[in-house]
Amino acid sequence: MKVTVHENKCCGAGQCVLLAPEVFDQREDDGIVLLLDAAPPDDLLPAVREAAAVCPAAAIALDEEARAANYLS
Structure with a gap:
């Protein structure tokens, strides 16, 4: 998974x-929001998905295919 944040959308809720x-x-x-890890380890993925889902400004984007593509190369 690749995580991207859109600072211009962020409202600072902190969830x-x-x-x-x-x-x-x-x-x-x-x-x-500040992004600390754009490619978090597998054990953090459920929490990252939840963070994106509850973000009131939809400022977090997830690319679920990004890591899978890295394994193929």
Whole structure:
């Protein structure tokens, strides 16, 4: 899985950080999302999926096929 965040959409709710703090953080000054790991390990994928699902601004995009493509090369 490849994770992308759209900072311009983020409203700073922080749900992503609560669910997957190894993958997401927030800027100190305005609370906007920071992506810490664009290719999180498999054990974090359920939390990353939930973070994307509950994001009120839909600021988190997931590419489920990205990692699978890496295994084929």
